[in-house]
């Protein structure tokens with residue numbers, strides 16, 4: 001890393017976000033872990049700092065315009081200009097179309113799409129000012145369509161469009177934007193899916209692994225490794241892409 005860089009990782013208290021935060025800190029970035037409650041990020045922040053890294057936690061609901069503005073200002077103040085953004089915060093509100101209510105649609109759109117828009121808009125001036133920036137957003141194989149996820153699949157497909165447009169608008173300023181579309185990654189989110197399907201986590205993992213070409217489920221670190229590449233200087237000519245991190249070609253689904 002040529003000089004000091006600051007990253008914001010949303011939804012960083014656990015799961016994929018926590019793994020991305022740990023990995024970017026290990027790669028030498030100062031990392032702001034953003035989540036609904038800053039306290040929830042404290043264990044990961046402490047771990048990073050104990051390992052010699054630089055990290056803080058900030059609270060914000062990514063769908064709240066004012067909260068996002070003030071969180072980004074806090075990060076700039078305490079860690080320096082945020083020139084890396086990982087839009088990772090996410091929720092599931094799965095149901096079949098005929099049962100899905102408007103609140104479940106709006107909640108998912110709010111966190112994934114409005115959240116990524118608000119964070120990207122809030123950090124772009126720092127990136128453009130530095131003539132360098134990296135935006136990575138978490139899409140999903142569900143973007144290709146998945147039963148019971150009309151809200152989530154639309155949001156995750158939407159993030160791919162947002163990513164392509166960010167790449168076009170911000171590219172002239174040295175800013176790249178890419179999306180990562182994971183397959184099945186073992187986290188609390190997928191444990192909740194196992195529960196919804198009435199399966200134990202072990203049985204659920206075994207059945208997913210059997211349908212996955214590399215014969216295992218993904219781990220948060222698998223996603224963090226790709227994020228680390230996309231935010232590196234090595235990836236400066238990769239922009240507007242969606243990289244599927246799914247243990248095989250995208251198209252096989254939960």
Ligand code: NAP
Pocket residue numbers: 010011012013014015016017034035036037060061062063087088089090091111138139140141181182183184185186187188189190
């Ligand atoms: P997770 O374990 O559920 O963690 C998500 C984190 O986001 C939680 O800490 C959560 O906070 C936080 N969050 C939720 N709403 C928020 C909001 N409005 N503002 C700020 N933070 C918020 O999820 P994960 O499995 O790590 O998934 C991370 C991302 O990858 C998501 O975008 C997800 O859609 C995507 N993804 C996951 C998989 C997978 O298989 N796990 C596959 C494809 C894509 P609380 O704990 O307070 O709710």
